[in-house]
Amino acid sequence: MTIDSEQHDPTARDRVAGPGLDRFYGVIPAGGVGTRLWPLSRAAAPKFLHDLTGSGQTLIRATYDRLAPLAGDRMMVVTGEAHQDAVWAQLPDLDRTDMVLEPEPKDSAAAIGLAAAILYRRDPETIMGSFAADQVIGPVEVFQAAVVEAVATAATGRIVTIGITPTHPATGFGYIRQGQALDVAGAPNAKDVAAFVEKPSEDVAREYVDSGEYLWNAGMFVAPVSLLLQHLQANEPELHAGLTEIATAWGSARQDEVMARVWPTLKKTAIDYAVAEPAAAAGDVAVIPGHFTWDDVGDFAAIARLNPARDSSGITVIGETPRVYSSKASGVVVTDTQRVIALIGVEDIVVVDTPDALLVTTTEHAQSVKQAVESLKAHGDHDVL
Template identity: 55%
Template sequence: MVTSARSIDRFYSIIPAGGVGSRLWPLSRADAPKFLLDLTGSGQSLLSDTWDRVYSLAGPERVMVVTGRSHRSAVCEQLPDLGDHNLVLESQPKDSSAAIGLAAAILEHREPDVIVGSFAADHVIRGQLLFHRAVAEAAALADTGRIVTIGIAPTEPSVGFGYIHAGEPIESLGGRDSYEVRSFVEKPDLETATSYVESGEYLWNAGMFISRADVLLDQMAKSDPELVANLREMAAVWDTPERDATVDRLWDKLPKVAIDYTVAEPAAERGAMACVAAHFEWDDVGDFASVSKLLSRGRPNDLAVLGQGARILSDASNGIVVAQSGRLISLIGLQDIVVVDTPDVLLVTTKENAQKVKSVVDLVKRSGESTVL
């Protein structure tokens, strides 16, 4: 039986802090990416919330953050306990294979038997004990040589998440929630999602991966050997004066590709993936409909408000208002409305259209209004 309060042996957390979160524009911007925002009204950023969640897994000195150079000062300000040797700065964003892979390679070089767990900087989780217990079970399973993902037991047939098709239970270690992974599936339509949830065989893919660092990199190398060779070459000199020259030489060669395609999906095909079914609340806060849901827990007919000192007059309206401009905001007779009021951009849409914000961002790019991105 895994206990929840104890520090996990040989464990190291990796927090890839990247991605603007285009569907949260105009709240999210290039210089205010989603992970630096307070989307829950907690008073601190999603990154800080993530830090608070993971540092107890193995201690605050065993958390590595990977982020862009331009976010260095913001990240350091928000995470005062993050040591310099635990901050990996990317020259240019290269998606999650490079970000997580480089961190794993650095940690592998420093500590060959390390078990790493990667946790996105911009997800929301509620239920710290259940989270800790799931990670501990995943770490124990990972120590047997598998790559383990934590899947979330679905509470509704969401079409906004990818799913994990779980297989046979794995009971050898005494963990009660471990399963083989048959496959990962992309965001489904509602009918498919409903069948997934009814079958009891599917979990939400929360993008958390726990494995030995060497196992992760070896699986990645089967998909892209050059990528992993370059990552390990940088890692070997990371803590030496040769770091900058090596990075400058190799960084541009790294492919921009999500870890789902270099590790998770091919490893599942090889039978090398396992999953732990978890029961904590999780959301990737992908759009304003998600933010609204998080803010108005259990009160779907409320008007959710994000913004300190917001001045709002609502008459028979529900949805979400993000109030950042300091203006008085009046709403009359609006259902499921989304209003994002910033000093230089106003966005109005509905929860149903929340996913389309990304396409408007593309439109903004093409329209020459890129100063507001």
């Protein structure tokens, strides 16, 4: 397979070959606040709208560019109404009819299900691929090769997930147990999914990694929209009915009225529970192992990991106007102020400096930032959330 380096060019679609790609539509769910990245990530500016890798690209732009050579201009984004202008600014080539705006967050089953329902009404033969807007992936060519295999497998009538080859016994991710190899033209690495497994303890996670049979569940799904909707209807009939009603009105004069009336009534549930797990039990799910690096940038420890210190200071600094002094210190500083930050004799420190909020913690306790956000919310400090 040949991937053109101009990944932002929608015409690059014609330069990638693979069974089913002529039916492929890329879908980017862009939701979630990323509370563990507060105060950088907030309701009005979630993590997918930030450059967290120093690449010069926001996470959603990087996601779009990874998919463009495969999907061309057949791309859809599902995001919150509050983020419409910011997403337009990041993705000016996105067709206006392919921006799906949620009045309020409803979790992944509603977001991905609505995209599938809209695409089904346009063309019931569509194969959609859902890839979250806030993940860091590389090398891009290895990811794209896995997607090509996933599309080829989906074209045989399967829901396909791309599982990540684990690098350590992570306890924060769900796992996928691989089953028998499948005989799929264009997808030599395709396997049956034996089971989806919830987040394990560290000892169990180590057993999973050592066995070589398990992959991390990164929430990447490629599927014929008809099959995805079939399983959604079987397992969440009320959710399916509501999404179908919205999709039926999509593009008409009734679109806004139906969305405003139906969306608030929809059940909040994850696509894993509503579709993937029951479909796997029915033997309808396959997996493609992804041999690329993957990070969901879940906290500031991840940012430190993705952005190693560039010099002997030991401090990773992210920001357009950083003024940081350090001595015998290590860690990460994220700043968008002019304030001078001096770090002396501290290890694995995390400092996030914004005009109205300051976070100081350590990489070890980075996951606990979410608790601070919950406390601020409970005390009514919504102005900084």
